[in-house]
Amino acid sequence: MRQNKTKKMLSYWMELFQAAQAKSSGRGEIVWPERSDVHPARCRDILGDMFILENKHDQLVYRLAGTKLCSMFGKEMKQMQFNAPYSGTDRRSAEDWVNRIGEEDYVVVISSFGLTEKGERVNLETLLLPLTHNGMRGSRILGITSPGDTPYWLGTDPVVEQVIRSVRVLRPWEEDTYLSNWPFKKPAQSSELERRANLEAPALYAETKPRVNNQPDARRVAHLTVLQGGREN
Numbered sequence: 001m002r003q004n005k006t007k008k009m010l011s012y013w014m015e016l017f018q019a020a021q022a023k024s025s026g027r028g029e030i031v032w033p034e035r036s037d038v039h040p041a042r043c044r045d046i047l048g049d050m051f052i053l054e055n056k057h058d059q060l061v062y063r064l065a066g067t068k069l070c071s072m073f074g075k076e077m078k079q080m081q082f083n084a085p086y087s088g089t090d091r092r093s094a095e096d097w098v099n100r101i102g103e104e105d106y107v108v109v110i111s112s113f114g115l116t117e118k119g120e121r122v123n124l125e126t127l128l129l130p131l132t133h134n135g136m137r138g139s140r141i142l143g144i145t146s147p148g149d150t151p152y153w154l155g156t157d158p159v160v161e162q163v164i165r166s167v168r169v170l171r172p173w174e175e176d177t178y179l180s181n182w183p184f185k186k187p188a189q190s191s192e193l194e195r196r197a198n199l200e201a202p203a204l205y206a207e208t209k210p211r212v213n214n215q216p217d218a219r220r221v222a223h224l225t226v227l228q229g230g231r232e233n
Contacts, residue, residue, distance in 0.1 A: 001109055001168075003125045005046045005146040010107075012043055013129045013142060014172055020132075030105045030173075035133040035140045046144060052131075053082055053098065053141040060098045060141065069145055072114070074158025085114070085162040093164060102130035102138015109168040114147075114159035123148035124162065 001007055016033035024031040040047055048068030053060045056079075065077035073085065083094040090112075097108055110126040124145055131140040147154060 001125065001127070003146045003148065005049055005144060006109065006125050006127045008046050009043070009050065009127050009129070009142075009144040010170075010172060013107075017173060032102060032130045032132045032137060035131045038131070038142060046146075049146045050142070050144045051077070053128075053143060054133075055139055060095075063140070068155075071155040072145075072147070072159055085159065086164065087161060090162070090164045093167075094162075097167060098128060098141065101128050101141050102132075106169045106171050109170060111165045111168070112162045113165065115161045115163065116153070116157040117160050118153075118157050120151065120153055120157055122151060122154060122159065 001010065013033065016037050019037070020031045020033045035052070038052075043050060048066040050064075050066045051062055051069060052064040054063040060082045062077040062080050062082065070077050082098050083091045086094045094110070097110065101108060107130070108128045110128070112124045112126065114122045114124050124147055126145040127143055129142045130138045131142050132138070133140040
């Protein structure tokens, strides 16, 4: 993750995540935070870039979208499909990733760039975090899309297309920073953590290269770079 707003969003979600584990049965299973536990007042400085997705007729659509996000795309995004700005194989990829959030034990960071009708370009970073709603695991997704910089035209020249550059799979609760505060006993969860550490990203297309950019945890999926783990080299 490169954007400060993305890091703040993950930090806030991890607070909710750890609180959810503390309230769980204590058997070591992953429990996502409740939608009702998300309080906008705790995220005032990033609220304009945040969104919540809901599953509506097997499509993930924006239920709520921040003002900065709507301004960047030049439209009210409520009820718009999450994958709508993408095209071609990127649309299929975005749909597949977002549909798996909550079903598998990971969160996702999508690195992309947005294009405008005038040909301007801006780097974007999207973080997708699962929530539970009315007892349904992953039925809501908390997210944020933030630009890498703020060009003068952002908000006046709308982004009309997104192109995916890479997808990063994260399991932040397995990082040392969070393991020290994990409410379950480590011996009981060690085998489960090992299983999750070996979890692969959804295989949408045939892999083409075992290594990318000299990173042992990177791989190619069609034209995308999929990176496992959350540490930057």
